[in-house]
Amino acid sequence: MDTEVEHIYASDLMSDVLAFGKPHSLLLTGLATRQSIISAHMAEFVGVVLLRGKVPKDGAEKFAREHRLVLLSTNLDMYDACVRIHAIRKRQRATPPAKPVEQSKEEILLSREFSIQGGDFANAGMVSTEVKSILKKIGLDPLLIRRVAISTYEGEMNVVMHARRGQATLRVTPQMIEVIIEDEGKGIPDVELAMQEGFTTATEEMRALGFGSGMGLPNIKNNSDEMEIESEVGQGTTLRMRFFIK
Amino acid sequence: MTVKELIENMGLKPLSQFDDREITGVFVSDMLSDVMAGAQSGNLWVTVQTHKSIVPAANLVDVSAIIISSGKEVPRETIELATKHNIAILWSELPTFELVGKLYSLGLATG
């Protein structure tokens, strides 16, 4: 399968891939887990190159195959891989490919519900993957789908990390896509504070584990057209995201 | 090339205090385990990781300097720990991929 690569993104940090990666990038990474393939898929990357002879783990290969992501492996390290690609770029002047923008004019009305299990890291990312493939089948703009996928993924991960269980609802109307994620979790005491870049809603224990959601909410805000959070401490959080179809 | 020469050539921003030394090569990774397994003494380490864990990891493999790429904000505790261990932390706004292109054009090779 031949695909046009528009950018290179070299990182092992998946939160960065989700926040800063540009669509149609090729990811160079030494992290060979399924989460890295899912992150690349959510960010609408064309594929992933595993460096230093890393072997894909936890069903990463299967996920890539199912979602038509290019998965490559090399013995090069990140420095050499970047250098080689720079050399290719120098030789050929990159001509950005014309992106076909196909707008579906049909009336669409769709509603689907998914459940998310707190603490189930083995299946984390599966709901957003499903949402993405549903939207793809409808034939919406890939860049719009990407924004929905990234936001849903961040929201889903928050439930997996912080809540006992949650539910995601996907609604599509001719005007917009709406994703609602409700959870039974600890809730966010100060939503405004949680929206700030770098703030983490994680508890002390969670922070000790290396968890937080500082990237999550601002990243959702950047990717959605409208976002609302309602949260009650001890009860749970409802996150509403809307994406307008132009 | 030494760390100070590199700073001048690339316009990098030094964040910690350190003694100048020779750069033996470059190692790029955001995984500390990779650095502990693969980086060589005197290597320049390029990463977006800023947590203070990077300092002991860099120390274990004796890197000459850490370049924080992509304009990531570096916590003060990381800088303080680096100064204490005499490790250079340099800062760049360039994303890792672009930064590597520049390092290569200066004639630096892989570790």
Add this chain to the structure above:
Amino acid sequence: MSECQHQWEMTNIRFGFVVFEKCSHCNGIRTFFSASGHPMVGDEYVEGEHTWRCMENAQSLQFDLQCKQCGQLEKFDDVMGFLYCTECLDDCKVAILQKKYAEKKTWVIVAFGFLPRRKDTELSPRRLKILEDYFNQRRDTSRSTIAVLSFDLIDDFSRCKGEFIHDVGMLSLEPPKERKPLF
């Protein structure tokens, strides 16, 4: 005995979490390394006369060393991670040694084994030396050296704020702020 001047290489790297469990009856602490890609969450469970509860997950990594010349493999299943001392406690032996070593440009790292300490899982000086050799072999030791200490030197785990070297953002999505004491 082989004549090989071993040249160690890191192999078989495992990512995971050091899981600390505490018994609510006897206040005993035990640890294990969980190689799953996520921290342990779970309720109390009874095992014999103990009631264990997961208190803490510290992200960490394990690895083995292999000699690239003779192929000898040294397994380090019993080392759950490498802790760097934050000198949080003035009376801690590690902190005292670290300050003393720093004058000689020797940097200290602590190999962390299993709790409760048992004779059969003790980190022998021979094996600590192998770890030390690994880190010193490829560095310019005229500038500085590495000393690998045993976690036996830590008297009070419940107050220790030492941190495990780990890959931030790999298993988890975001860096921790500041680690509180374990218990």
